[in-house]
Amino acid sequence: MPKKPPQIAASILRWILPPKDREYLLGDYEESFQRKLEEKNALSASLWYWGQLIHTAPEYLLESFYWRIVMFKNYFIIALRNFYKNRSYSVLNILGLAIGMACCCLFALWVFDELHYDRFHEKSDRICGAVFDMEVEGNTWTISSTPALLGPALEQELPEVVATTRYQSYGQVLLTHGETSSFESGIYLVDSSFLKMFSFPLISGNENTALSNPNSIVISTDFAARYFPDENPLGKILTLNNKHELMVTGILKNAPHNSSLTFQMLMPFKFYEGLRIQQGDPFGWRENRPMTFIEIQDPDLTEALNLKIRNFVREKANDDTAHQFSTVPLEEFRFSPYYGGSGRATYLSIFSLIALFILLIACINFMNLSTARSANRAKEIGMRKVIGANRINIILQFFGESLLLSFTAMNAAIILVVIFLPTFNQIFGKDLPLSILGSGFVPLVYIGIALLAGLGGGSYPALYLSAFKPVMTLKGNLKSRGKRGMMRKGLVTFQFVLSVSLIISTVVIYRQLDYIKDFNLGFDKEHVVYIPLRAGSGESYSVLKNKLLNDSRILSVTGAAHLPSYIGTNDTRAKWDGQEKENEILIHISWVDYDYIKTLKIELLEGIDFSRATPSARTTGFLVNEEMIKLMGKDKGVGDRLEMSRVNGKILGVMKNFHFLPLNYQIPPLVVKFNDQRPSYLITRISAHNIPASIEFLKETWETTIPAYPFEYHFLDLDFDRMYRDEERISNIMKSFAFLAIFIASLGLFGLASFTAEQHTKDIGVRKILGASVPGIVVLLLNEFMKCILLANVIALPIAYFIMVKWLQNFAYRVNLDPGIFVFSCLASLTIATFSVSYQTIKAATANPVDSLRYE
């Protein structure tokens, strides 16, 4: 019985040896082993065998690596040849994928940017904001305004609090330096610790002392350039509201675009505190105004800190029902409901999902086109298998091909992203810099997306094609064509389900937006100009009004505490006769001058407007809207008693309901009182002819009357358009999404159509010879696709309907989801689909049968 070489070593060796000569080499090793066995003993022979294994393994591995490179080269060449041979398909594929990827990339950038908000602060993990929940009438409000006393008290009394700063907008102020004077916003009151807590570096000035004097300010480079174009601003004086002189002690570097806190000028909170004390109105614990930011020692202890703050406020405010205080880490501000970010996360995820869907549509194109072409590759696969490729090789080959394609597409996508980034920024109101493309993990995102698309799109073809039986493919009969067709049709249907849903959503959003914009608001907003009377300029209101009314271009003038588009002030305290219980409904209230009704063309249902003829009515009269009458009781009306905001008066007139809140809300009850002293706005209706001249006249009059304040005017109707900017933005985004989705899906359809036409070349020829007409053949070919599109519509309708009903619930006044929308999108998708397949189909149908049958 001859002795065998060690089995373990032999099997390892078998695994290492190059497959083509494996058997012979094993034989060679065995022969040498036997020889050693004869020459020496069994042990040394075995040792030799093991030694050979260890010694030679690297050499073989290197060699097989060499072969892999050779094979790789072969795969690569075959892939390139295939791309080249089917140029149109490859271009369709790459184009579709590139668009889908560019879409994904842009959204990935957006998400990346959103997630990196406020991370640039050195202490970003140790800063948090104090917030609280407030319960009113069963609704919970999330509030970031805190008592002004909170910050300093926390800093003094809690050891774990390192520093605090308050942060409060100072509203709109008038700034003056020499000749330059204008209204500015973005002015914030902060504590002197602000610059040390947050990383907003100064270009010049000392961050430790910059805000320590109550009259010192720190300004942005923008402000520095505007007010001090030719001089060094440090130590210079800016005048605030023509009253306070403030000294510039520092200039801020431009903050990164991804900062939640944005400001143009910082003022010491102490300045404001001083003003309040001067006015005899010091801060209290029940008044919530500034935000409070806290720097803590250990971010892990926030839970305990929250509890402490809660008890602390309860004790200080001496109020058991004190609101539920807690803290929000700086890094979560962006998505925190306390800082108005709750909707952001939703929209972000919805849009990202849609972007992924678009990539999916592009991937499906890829899957469909490669499986459709599989018949052409079948022989190659069969040949490879006969020569010795196993299934894994084929799978890897096709994955490799799809990855090659997807990475090519990725390069195109990056170019698209670079080109379209400005457009994207514009549509989304974002400020993503080009440099973000190369920062941080972003390149990994590209690779990730390309891998995702390549592997996702390549998986089905790879698994499907690699399963071909070589005998079948080489004999030329590929079975299971029906099943394959089903899969492809299913995928096409899925693509169109997505596209049609997007189309329907877009149409609905667009219609809703149109509906809102043309909505009869109950007052006439055309040709109405309003001038904000800021700071002290309100005192000159009546002079201004009289001067304006002397001109024929000015049809009427009035003053009001609110714009008719937004009356936010409200109160529940109101009394009237026959009232059963205390009123709990919020009643909105505003103050207006004469001619309010006339200027805005509000319809007066009964009674009269405030009139100069009956001056007594001015102090005791109310104008109310229909809702208010409904609230008081149907029988109430002109002349009935109403007591509100410390005035016991009676109803003078009833106005038809008009929309003084955005259309997301129902119209609440409204009470309007008379006041011609210092209104916030001067509202005027100007002649429709020669509007620029009227504006010029307004400006001249303003400048001769109130030269101390700069002139500023707005058109009421333009303002309305601005109010629905978010909705408009969503509408634009959806429009581009729907367009891209349908475009990519059509690309795929185009490719499939040309494939189908090519496949049917022969039977079309036969049909034509037997007397089929061209339209008949076109219909025959179209039929296959149209069924898919119709099915897609049937599936998409309920989905889109459900989603849109949900979305419309955000609006109190909304369009009906009438069948027209669905019919439209159905027809649109069918038309687009027909259009994209018709070229290939008609070409095939009109081809000369002689040419198509001559193939054999």
Added chain:
Amino acid sequence: MKYLTRQEELVLLSVFRLKDNAYLISIQDHLNHFTGKDWSISSVYIPLSRLQKNGYLKTTIGEVTEKRGGKAIKYYQMTKIGLKALAELEAINETMWSGVKGLVEKPESS
């Protein structure tokens, strides 16, 4: 003709010299004998397989024997290209090496 490495050249020459009995082990023995170095199986096999791939060698499958653990033997033979390559090699070597012999001996004699 592609240039051959030294190993490939020696292996090709061995196959040529061994005539009909050129298989891996015999080539290995042959090389061990003439170079005086210990050639491992893999260091013979890799040049062999490259020579075969480049068309200098062809193979025939031989008998199955007990001492080879029931595995077949693979014999290598010269192809026309291989022979031509050898001839070219010799020509090149001869011209390139001419004159070297004297050089090596001179220092010893002086």
